Structure formats: C-alpha cells, structure tokens
Amino acid sequence: MNINNIVEKGDRIKVEYEGRLKDGSLFSSSESGGLLEVTAGRGCPIPGLERVFEGMRLEEEKKIAVEPSDAYGEPSEELKRDIPRCNLPSGMIIYPGKKISMQTTSGHTIPAEIIAGTDDSVSLDFNHPLAGKKLYFRVKIKEIIKG
Numbered sequence: 001m002n003i004n005n006i007v008e009k010g011d012r013i014k015v016e017y018e019g020r021l022k023d024g025s026l027f028s029s030s031e032s033g034g035l036l037e038v039t040a041g042r043g044c045p046i047p048g049l050e051r052v053f054e055g056m057r058l059e060e061e062k063k064i065a066v067e068p069s070d071a072y073g074e075p076s077e078e079l080k081r082d083i084p085r086c087n088l089p090s091g092m093i094i095y096p097g098k099k100i101s102m103q104t105t106s107g108h109t110i111p112a113e114i115i116a117g118t119d120d121s122v123s124l125d126f127n128h129p130l131a132g133k134k135l136y137f138r139v140k141i142k143e144i145i146k147g
Helices: none
Strands: 012-020 027-030 036-038 061-066 080-084 099-104 109-115 121-125 136-144
Touching: none
Parallel strands: none
Antiparallel strands: 012 027, 012 036, 012 136, 061 136, 080 121, 099 109, 109 121
C-alpha cells in the first residue's frame, strides 16, 4: 500500500463533488464551480463533509449525508429582521422569496431573502439558504498534495 495515495490530516486535496437536497435537486457541483480545494482536517466550510476525507484514497468515491447541525445549522429567528423600506433601492419590487443583497456598514455584501413587505418595512431572512437542510454529497478525491 502506498501511503502517498491516502489523505492524511494537513494534506491539501482537490475533490470532485456533487451536492444535492433530499428531493434530488442539485445545489452545487465541481462541474459548475470547479474542484473543491481544501486542507484535510481544516478549511472545509461544512464540518460533516470534511470528516469524510481523512483516510480516503486517490480516486476513491464516497456518498455521504450531512445533517444540518454538521452543515449550515438550523435557521435562526435572530437572523430574521425588519428594516425600513427606505433602506432598499427606490422602485425595487418586493415579493416573498425574492433574493437580494444587502451591504453592511463595514462594506460587506450579504445575501438575504424577502419574507414579506409593506409600504413602510420589509422582513428579511439572513439565514444561509441551506440552513436546516440535510445535504447529500458524492465526493471523489482527484489530487493529494502531501502536507
């Protein structure tokens, strides 16, 4: 057995992947977003996915289901906010489910989804769109760079 073909903590790896929801709909893939590049044991934004890499071999493929608690967490009511309608661009059409971007006071852009709107205010949800969802991945190790 060649140890160089097995992922160990600290190795930089490139992973072919496909992420789907329970209904089979695709939310992300290496085909559209390029190979996932991470350092094994640290650096993957989804903890439940990261744990699967260590011990995998080059070209090995696995399927894994990741619970919300090991992905983007459960939706939080604290991330739902009402803002004055005047804080949005004039003439913006408001409807539930519309995705928009908001700029923070520090200049960062964050995504939000409109929950509801009135003439005076808009209710926004700043939770990650995949919060509360079980995620299903197919991963395949394409490259291992020993750390």
